[in-house]
Amino acid sequence: MSRKSQEEMLMEWLEIPLSSDDDLECFSDDSIQDETYVAPESVDCDSDSSDEESQVPVIRTEDVSGTRQSDVIMKESTSQLSDNALKLPCSSKNVTKNSRSVVWKDKQLIIPELQSKFHGNTSLPEEVINLNTPYQFFKHIFPSKLFDLIVEQSHRYSVQCNPDRPIDLSCDDIKKFIGICLVMSIVHVPNTRDYWGEVTGTHLIKTTMTVNQYEQIRKFLHFNDNSAMIPRGEKGHDRLFKIRPIIELMRSRFQTIPVEECVSVDEQICSTKARSCLKQYMPNKPHKYGYKLFVISGISGYAHDFEIFTGDENEPEKRVTGEEDLGASANVVVRLSRILPRNMNHTLYCDNYYTSLPLLVWLHKQGIYSLGTVRRNRVPDCKLPSEAELKKMARGASVERVATVDGVDISNVVWKDNKSVMLLSTLAGQQPIHEAGSAAWNSVKEENLKKAWNKIFDTEEKSQGLIENDEQNDISEILGMLKEIYCHECDEEDVHEWMNIDDEDPGHQIMQDSEIVNVVNDKDDAASIASISAPESEDESIPTASEAFTCLDTALRWIEAQDI
Structure with a gap:
C-alpha cells in the first residue's frame, strides 16, 4: 500500500476532512507555533471502553503565516497514534488545553514546614x-x-x-x-x-x-x-425542593464550627427501603440501598458540610464563578471545599474515586494541600513498577516520581502493603520513611502489655477475683428475692453461710481408671486406697471413705450368701 493511500485511510478513520498535498506541504515544522492537545469530550477517565475513535487525539495547528487554518496530521502509523493517545493526561478540557504531556522524574517532593504551616483559626466560638x-x-x-x-x-x-x-x-x-x-x-x-x-x-x-x-x-x-415548586422536566427543577429549607438551615448550623486543619471528603449512605428516584445501590456499603451523601469532615469526625446526591449537581448553572469543570467525581470535592478559607494551607484527603491531577492542581492554586489514593489510569506517562514487579518487592517498599503540572509540583508514590497503593499529593512524598512496626511496639509500656495479656488470658488472680465478684452478685440477688417475699430476717451473713455450708463435705471421691482396676483386682491394700480416696480427718472416730467402702463390700457379699 502506497504512503498516500495510508494517509487517506488514516484521515478517513479519524474523520478528518481530506486536504490536498499542497495544503500539507505548505506547512513545515518551523511554521508550527502552538500545538494543543484537544481531548474528545466523550473520553471517560474511568472507562475501559475499547472504542479507539474516542481515544485518539487530534493535534491542531494554527497557521500564523496566512489567514488559512488547516488540520495537520502527524505522519505516523496508526499504532503510534494509539500509543500517544494513551499517554495524554485524562482531565477536564480547561486543564488539558494548552498543556503538553506530563513528564515524571525520579526525585522526591519535600515541602518546607514553614511553607505548609497552617494559618487558619480553629478556636470554637x-x-x-x-x-x-x-x-x-x-x-x-x-x-x-x-x-x-x-x-x-x-x-x-x-x-x-x-x-x-x-x-x-x-x-x-x-x-x-x-x-x-x-x-x-x-x-x-x-x-x-x-x-x-x-x-x-x-x-x-x-x-x-x-x-x-x-x-x-x-x-x-x-x-x-x-x-412554589418548579414542575419536573422544566429548567430549574429541584428534586430536593420539599426539604431544601431544612438542608440549607442544617448546613449553615454545621458551618458555625471552624473548619479543622485536616479534612476528608467521602461518601455516606442513608439506608432506606422507600421508593425514590434518589435511592442508590452501593454494594460495598453495609447498607446497600439508600440516599447517597457526600460529606466533608475533620479528624474529630465532625461533618462541616454535606451534599445529597440527586444527579443534577454538575449542571453549569449551578457552578460558582471561578470553579472549573473537572469531572463529575472531582467536582464533588470542588463544591464541598467552598467552605475552606483560601490560602490557609488546609490539607484535604480523599480516595481514588475523586483524586486526579487536575483536582490537585486546582486545589493547590486555591491554597489547599491535598493527598489521596489514585487509580493508575489517571496518572499517564508515569514509569512506576507494575503489579508484577511490586509482587517481587518486600512489603513496605515504595517508589516515588515527581512532575510539575501547570506550575504545581505533584508527587506520585506507589507503596506495597498487602496490595499496592498509589497516592498523589501536593504536600508530601516518599520521605521521611519510618519503621512503624518496631517503633510502635517499642513505645508500648510493659504495664500496658501485662494488662492486655491479662485481658486475653485469665490469670489465677483474675479468676479468683471473678469468683469473688460472682459470689457477691449471687448473695445480692438472693437477698433481693428474699425481700420480695417479705423475708427480712435474713441478712448477707446468713446467705453467705448457707451458700458455703457444703464446703467441708468431701462428697464422692472420683478415682482414675487405673485405681478402679486395682480395687477390683484386690491388688491394693486398704491403706493405699485410704491415701488415694479420702483426705485425713481430724476426728478419728469418723470412719474414712475406704473403711466405709470395705464395710459395704463385706455387707454385699454377706447379703448374696444369704438364702432369702
Whole structure:
C-alpha cells in the first residue's frame, strides 16, 4: 500500500476532512507555533471502553503565516497514534488545553514546614463552648426558627388540602413529634399504632401524645410551599425542593464550627427501603440501598458540610464563578471545599474515586494541600513498577516520581502493603520513611502489655477475683428475692453461710481408671486406697471413705450368701 493511500485511510478513520498535498506541504515544522492537545469530550477517565475513535487525539495547528487554518496530521502509523493517545493526561478540557504531556522524574517532593504551616483559626466560638448537655447541642443544630418554619409550612399545607379544617399545631407539638420519632428509632414494634397498645405500648410515647394527634401531624408535616415548586422536566427543577429549607438551615448550623486543619471528603449512605428516584445501590456499603451523601469532615469526625446526591449537581448553572469543570467525581470535592478559607494551607484527603491531577492542581492554586489514593489510569506517562514487579518487592517498599503540572509540583508514590497503593499529593512524598512496626511496639509500656495479656488470658488472680465478684452478685440477688417475699430476717451473713455450708463435705471421691482396676483386682491394700480416696480427718472416730467402702463390700457379699 502506497504512503498516500495510508494517509487517506488514516484521515478517513479519524474523520478528518481530506486536504490536498499542497495544503500539507505548505506547512513545515518551523511554521508550527502552538500545538494543543484537544481531548474528545466523550473520553471517560474511568472507562475501559475499547472504542479507539474516542481515544485518539487530534493535534491542531494554527497557521500564523496566512489567514488559512488547516488540520495537520502527524505522519505516523496508526499504532503510534494509539500509543500517544494513551499517554495524554485524562482531565477536564480547561486543564488539558494548552498543556503538553506530563513528564515524571525520579526525585522526591519535600515541602518546607514553614511553607505548609497552617494559618487558619480553629478556636470554637463562645456559643459552642457553653454547650454542655445533649439537648443543648440539639438546640444548636436545630434552632427555634426551624420549628417555626415547620409549623408555618405544615399549617399552610393543611389549608391547601382542606381550608375548612386547618390543623392546630404549635412548636411544642413538633418537638414532641420529633422526640417520639427518636424513641421509635430505638424501640421497634411491627406497627406504629402498637406504640399506643396496652401490651406492646411504650409509656413515654403514650403519655406524650395521642395516636390520633401523631398521625395528624405526620399527615400534614411539610417543610416548603408546594405551590412554589418548579414542575419536573422544566429548567430549574429541584428534586430536593420539599426539604431544601431544612438542608440549607442544617448546613449553615454545621458551618458555625471552624473548619479543622485536616479534612476528608467521602461518601455516606442513608439506608432506606422507600421508593425514590434518589435511592442508590452501593454494594460495598453495609447498607446497600439508600440516599447517597457526600460529606466533608475533620479528624474529630465532625461533618462541616454535606451534599445529597440527586444527579443534577454538575449542571453549569449551578457552578460558582471561578470553579472549573473537572469531572463529575472531582467536582464533588470542588463544591464541598467552598467552605475552606483560601490560602490557609488546609490539607484535604480523599480516595481514588475523586483524586486526579487536575483536582490537585486546582486545589493547590486555591491554597489547599491535598493527598489521596489514585487509580493508575489517571496518572499517564508515569514509569512506576507494575503489579508484577511490586509482587517481587518486600512489603513496605515504595517508589516515588515527581512532575510539575501547570506550575504545581505533584508527587506520585506507589507503596506495597498487602496490595499496592498509589497516592498523589501536593504536600508530601516518599520521605521521611519510618519503621512503624518496631517503633510502635517499642513505645508500648510493659504495664500496658501485662494488662492486655491479662485481658486475653485469665490469670489465677483474675479468676479468683471473678469468683469473688460472682459470689457477691449471687448473695445480692438472693437477698433481693428474699425481700420480695417479705423475708427480712435474713441478712448477707446468713446467705453467705448457707451458700458455703457444703464446703467441708468431701462428697464422692472420683478415682482414675487405673485405681478402679486395682480395687477390683484386690491388688491394693486398704491403706493405699485410704491415701488415694479420702483426705485425713481430724476426728478419728469418723470412719474414712475406704473403711466405709470395705464395710459395704463385706455387707454385699454377706447379703448374696444369704438364702432369702
